[in-house]
Amino acid sequence: xxxxxxxxxxxxxxxxxxxxxxxxxxxCEACAREKNLIPDSPNDLNVPAVLQLAFGQASAPIxxxxxxxxxxxCGTPYAHFxxxxxxxxxxxxDVFRPLLEPILERVQNGSIRHVGKxxxxxxxRLTIARRVELESNLKLAIEVEDYEKAAKLRNAIRELGxxxxx
Amino acid sequence: xxxxxxxxxxxxxxxxxxxxxxxxVSTRIRLARxxxxxxFTTRATPHQKAEVESRLREVVELLELEQPxxxxxxxxxxxxxxxxxxxxxLISRELAGVLEGPRGVAFxxxxxxxxxxxxxxxxxxxxxxxxxxxxxxxxxxxRVDDAIESxxxxxxxxxxxxxxxxxxxxxxxxxxxVLLHLPALGLAKQIDKAFKAxxxxxxxxxxxxxxxSRALGDFFQISxxxxxxxxxxxxxxxxxTVIHEIIKYERMARTTLMREARQNILDKVARALGTLQSAxxxxxxxxxxxxxxVRLGVHLKLVGDLxxxxxxxxxxxxxxxxxxxxxxxxLDGEARNAARATYLRNRLRTAGSSS
Numbered sequence: 454x455x456x457x458x459x460x461x462x463x464x465x466x467x468x469x470x471x472x473x474x475x476x477x478x479x480x481c482e483a484c485a486r487e488k489n490l491i492p493d494s495p496n497d498l499n500v501p502a503v504l505q506l507a508f509g510q511a512s513a514p515i516x517x518x519x520x521x522x523x524x525x526x527c528g529t530p531y532a533h534f535x536x537x538x539x540x541x542x543x544x545x546x547d548v549f550r551p552l553l554e555p556i557l558e559r560v561q562n563g564s565i566r567h568v569g570k571x572x573x574x575x576x577x578r579l580t581i582a583r584r585v586e587l588e589s590n591l592k593l594a595i596e597v598e599d600y601e602k603a604a605k606l607r608n609a610i611r612e613l614g615x616x617x618x619x
Numbered sequence: 620x621x622x623x624x625x626x627x628x629x630x631x632x633x634x635x636x637x638x639x640x641x642x643x644v645s646t647r648i649r650l651a652r653x654x655x656x657x658x659f660t661t662r663a664t665p666h667q668k669a670e671v672e673s674r675l676r677e678v679v680e681l682l683e684l685e686q687p688x689x690x691x692x693x694x695x696x697x698x699x700x701x702x703x704x705x706x707x708x709l710i711s712r713e714l715a716g717v718l719e720g721p722r723g724v725a726f727x728x729x730x731x732x733x734x735x736x737x738x739x740x741x742x743x744x745x746x747x748x749x750x751x752x753x754x755x756x757x758x759x760x761x762r763v764d765d766a767i768e769s770x771x772x773x774x775x776x777x778x779x780x781x782x783x784x785x786x787x788x789x790x791x792x793x794x795x796x797v798l799l800h801l802p803a804l805g806l807a808k809q810i811d812k813a814f815k816a817x818x819x820x821x822x823x824x825x826x827x828x829x830x831x832s833r834a835l836g837d838f839f840q841i842s843x844x845x846x847x848x849x850x851x852x853x854x855x856x857x858x859x860t861v862i863h864e865i866i867k868y869e870r871m872a873r874t875t876l877m878r879e880a881r882q883n884i885l886d887k888v889a890r891a892l893g894t895l896q897s898a899x900x901x902x903x904x905x906x907x908x909x910x911x912x913v914r915l916g917v918h919l920k921l922v923g924d925l926x927x928x929x930x931x932x933x934x935x936x937x938x939x940x941x942x943x944x945x946x947x948x949x950l951d952g953e954a955r956n957a958a959r960a961t962y963l964r965n966r967l968r969t970a971g972s973s974s
Contacts (some may be wrong), residue, residue: 462759480854539739541662543774543782546789553786557779557847560787562821564848569774569791570761572768601839612850 454480524548568609584613622700623944626936629936630707630747632728633935635927637750641918642932644798644838646748648756651740651783651792653774659784660737665720671818672721674738674898678770679725680761682762686727693723702756702940708747709733740792741785742767744818748846751862753795754888755857756768761851780847790847795855796840797862802915803872805837813868814839822861835904838909841865851867877919889917895965899962908939924969933966 454463456479463479478594523530529541533551540546546553572577587610594603625633632645653659657671676690693701693714695796714735722737735743746760774782780790782918788794803811816822821844841862843854876884891912915929916922930945935941937959943950946958 470841474635482622527662529662537663539659539784540786542658543655546776546779546782557789559785561790561847562845562846566848567776567790567851568848569780569850570764570771572775573765573776574768574772575775575777585778612853 454479520552522548522552568612576587584610587613622894624708625703626941626944629932629935632708632747632749633928633931634749635931636717639862641749642799642801642869643748643751643862644800646750646752646756646795646797647745648753648760648793648795649743649745650760650781651745651788651794652742652767652781653740654742654784654797655705655766655772655774658773659739660722660739660741661739669721669921671741672723672736673741674771675734676723676725677738678767678874679734680811681770682699682766684727684732686729686731686775688694688725688727688732688895690725692721692738693724694719694721699940699943703944706935706938710735711738711743713904714738727763734763740788741949745882746774751797751859753797756795757855758852776834778807787844788846790845791849791851791854793851793854794842795858796842797858799839799841799862799865799869800837800911800914801839801865801869801948802837802911803876804869806876806887809868809871809872810839812851813865817841817861817911822858836907838907838911845917873919884915884919885921888921889921892916892922892967895963897964898960901937901963902956902957903939903959906959906963907934910937911933929966937962 456463459481461481462482473571520531524541524545525548527542528545529545531552534545534549535541540549565577587606591603591606591610594600594606621676637643638891644776651821654674656665658667660668662673663671672692674821674905677836679688692801698716701710704710704724705715707730708734709726709730714722714737718738719736722735724735725731725734731747733745733747735745744760744763746756746763748756750921776782781792783792790936801810801813804813809814811830815917818822822841823844825840825842841858843849843858845854849857891909895906895909910930910933912926913922913925915928917925917927936945939955942959942962945962
């Protein structure tokens with residue numbers, strides 16, 4: 454996948470949902486930095502710049518995700534999933550992700566993030582990674598004054614501690 | 620595998636005892652798991668399914684559990700034996716009859732654990748208990764899941780959790796179900812009222828035999844709907860809270876009925892027992908409704924010499940496949956209804972109403 458602004462490979466992927474329309478932007482790290490989407494510190498995103506992009510004020514046009522996409526691994530077309538309600542392989546969650554997220558939100562009561570058991574072989578690594586991510590999201594939520602979300606994140610962090618101890 | 624010998628005992632979940640067993644029949648927890656890097660069952664070729672089956676069969680047979688699991692191929696089984704396993708809740712209707720190709724089930728002798736291979740997901744692990752035993756059922760299945768996971772890699776991402784064929788299961792892949800018997804709320808026409816709270820906290824109610832089945836004989840299955848964004852422990856705790864509420868309502872309704880309509884209840888139970896003891900034709904639906912009344916009578920101590928275990932045995936033995944195994948021959952339509960009535964008459968000959 455190429456960067457939206459230049460020909461370099463894209464490494465920063467943003468998905469946004471505005472008025473029920475899903476679109477994606479792919480950028481290379483250099484362009485993302487230039488657009489101020491990622492600051493020099495690796496710890497946090499530039500929230501105002503991300504929000505600006507998400508609300509369509511960025512200068513670049515954004516292309517809609519293809520509803521007729523097909524999973525390159527198992528060959529399952531997205532339309533097949535829509536008709537049967539069953540995905541083709543684990544990779545589909547990645548390939549159809551922008552299309553799946555709103556569906557997950559609907560069937561899973563608004564949540565699109567796993568909380569709970571982790572496979573034994575990844576438990577230690579994933580628990581740490583998840584804690585780091587939750588804490589950074591918490592920081593973001595506080596920054597944009599979304600206190601409801603912040604409270605949820607705090608609960609999730611607390612629950613992670615409990616899970617980790619078992 | 621010959622399943623006929625299984626008619627001589629009942630699965631642990633039908634023991635008729637355990638916590639809150641006057642209202643709660645059984646507890647069941649299932650986990651959906653898939654192997655990493657393999658297409659889900661419905662998109663897999665017969666060759667891929669055969670490979671998944673042999674891999675998982677090997678893993679399952681090597682598991683060191685207190686009760687060893689025995690693997691049986693469902694594909695190679697006669698239709699009546701598959702139906703027999705459905706009635707014992709060891710396999711799903713889908714695994715029995717809808718899905719095709721290599722598939723099977725492993726279960727232990729007391730029937731507390733069953734692992735379905737090549738269901739909608741590669742692996743469906745299930746733990747069953749008598750009464751309200753969410754913690755025990757979770758502890759068992761969690762341990763079996765860990766043991767399997769130490770030998771195979773599951774499809775999992777940190778973000779979406781355990782990946783499943785259907786997005787309604789993704790995340791924990793856990794569905795915990797509690798089977799309730801609510802005859803007093805049924806008689807008082809208060810079932811809907813008691814269930815009103817369920818939707819708000821994302822729990823679902825179904826009939827006895829799972830998805831799409833009608834609630835017969837006031838048996839209801841309550842299970843969690845959400846699998847993403849809520850931990851197993853949190854889900855189980857939500858279910859527990861609601862189940863205790865419903866148990867409270869049902870007991871209150873039973874007390875009220877006994878105080879205000881004792882003669883009516885007594886009559887209902889006696890008539891149910893009388894019909895079961897004398898009818899010469901009996902459908903499985905009617906059996907379910909009548910045994911429901913008898914079960915209520917047993918728990919209200921209106922029936923002297925019947926144990927909850929016997930009532931459960933009658934429930935399961937009058938299911939079509941069980942009945943045919945007991946009679947030792949295939950029976951259809953009227954012959955089956957006649958055989959069912961004969962079986963019930965013989966079993967209940969000595970049971971009487973006492974008050």
